Amino acid sequence: MLALGTLRAPFLLVVLAASVMACASSGPIATPPISPGTAASPREVNIIAREYRFDPPSIDLALGETVLFHIINGGLETHEVVIGDAAVQDAWEVAEAATVGAPPGPTPLVSVPPGSQGLRVVVRSGERVDVTWTVPTSTDPLIVGCHIPGHWEKGMQVPVHFVTPAS
């Protein structure tokens, strides 16, 4: 058995080295160009939330397109996706700060003033929520954030990156 093991090791090293060289020569895989979604055919976009980050680290969207978000909570805590500008993020941060100390269980109901709701989806651990959303046509910066108390500061905030669609 020992002899067989020593024979295999060099072979595996050669395979590993060949794989590494293949990756190095082809460079990083480019993100394919986006074909914007429409109301009739929304583009599917995955957002994964976990402690304490979102994947991908920036959300690529085209202005005015309709997307079907698949929001997946791959963590153990409840998370949310709030999409909006800085004012929307501030409004939810203040509103949800009031829930600090609430007993364990369902997320308490919170609300923000009209006009600063943005898009908000709460997703429990292990859950996936699908939401159709039309991206605004304004180029005002948008952020994806989680305002379950403490999560924003721990890193649950990623930018929306507006991309030029494939022609």
Ligand SMILES: [Cu+2]
């Ligand atoms: Cu969170």
